[in-house]
Amino acid sequence: MSTPNHRPAPAASTMNLRGAVDLSALKAKATAPPAPAAGAAAGAAGAGQAGPSPYIVEVSEESFPQVVQLSAQVPVIIDLYSARSPESLQVSGALEKIVTEQDGKLLLARVDVDQHPQIAQAFQAVAVPTVAAVLKGQPVPLFDRAVPEEQIRALVAELQQVAEANGVTGSLNEGGGAETAEEPPLSPLHQEAYDAIVEGDYDGAAAAYRKALAEQPADAEAKAGLAQVELMSRLKGADAEKLRTEAAENPDDVDAQLAVADLDISGGHVEDAFNRVVRLIARVFGDDREKARVRLLDLFEVVGVADPRVTKARSALARALF
Structure with a gap:
């Protein structure tokens, strides 16, 4: 895996887990009931503890579904890392520090992508480090490059705001089990x-x-x-590098631009994708414009129609069309 040159994406709040196909496949493997959240979260996830904090766990395909269960109680940060990447280990260290400070308000689930490539594929991770989150069973892309601790803290704070808005305000220190209703x-x-x-x-x-x-x-x-x-x-x-090169060389090629918008959405760069397609719609006409418009509406569904970035992009689309 290599590290692409993309800026970190802001947190998304409304992606549907059942539509986030590969994550859903992992979740479908669950055979154990929701595990208790009191005390050691490592035991709750059925995984080995990754550090001195009980709120940091190593997960596998087998234990991942139980981590998803806990995301109904606290935000779960997914750290997709490789021991072969110094940048990845640097990000992991920052995440461990931040999660430990939160004392049970977050769970850090660490995934060794070399050992568990299926989870990496589920999050469409093409680089390490890649960091995402899960809220109430819903995947939330965060960033896919090495970023400084200060920026990670800002993203985690934003994640917690999104969690609060969605009613995820528990703590792993609370007594009893995670009260997660069965789907x-x-x-x-x-x-x-x-x-x-x-x-x-x-x-x-x-x-x-x-x-x-x-x-x-x-x-x-x-x-x-x-x-x-x-x-x-x-x-x-898809060959991401080839698609981006073709789009850069052919700015008015509708198919090339839409292909890169797909890549950006899959990587969590939602605003980049929306802006690309809106700008395209503003400068093409006829069948090309309609094709781009329909694709943008599809991308709205992928992100979630209630997402504020979709609302903003709808306004930009209206301006581009009229």
Whole structure:
């Protein structure tokens, strides 16, 4: 893995876990009940403790679902690291310090990407360090490069604000278990999509979501799921460096610009993606403009239509169109 030259992305708050396909596949492996959150979080996650703090754990594919359960109680920071990367270890050290200071208000889940590549793939990590979070089972991209401790603290503070707005205000010091309600079973078509996702069959998942929408056009979860699996399908096997070069050399090539917008969304660079497509819409016309507009609406679904960045981009889209 290499470190791309992107600025850190702000926290997102409304991505849907069931549409975040690879994370959903990991979560589907859960076989144990939600673990208690009192005292040592390492035991709760079913993983080895990574440091002196009980709120820092090493996780694997098997223990990851239990970490997701705890995200209903406290924000869970996911540190995707490699011991081969000095920058990665530097970020890990800063995160450990910050989480320890919070004394149970955060959980740091460390993932060795060399040992657990499936989790790295779930977060679409193409570099180390990559740091994300999980809130109430929802993935939240944070950053994918080495950044100074001060900037990490600012992002963590923003994450905690998002957590508070979403009712995630617990502590791992609180007595009793994590009060996490069991998710209701999926409808048959959603289950069909889910199973296809686990198998890496994005086309099959998209077909199932389309069937669900044909039956229930107002099914917001199917709409978001469809947008996200279509994004994953478009990015499957993509050469990120090649796509960015083509877009830089062909600023008015709609397909090239939309491909990079897909990359930016997948990496958590939401505003970059939205701004790219809005600028494109402002300078192209006819079928090209409509194609870009429809793709932007799909990307709104991927991020979450209630996200404030989507609201801002909708206003920019209206200005570009009219």
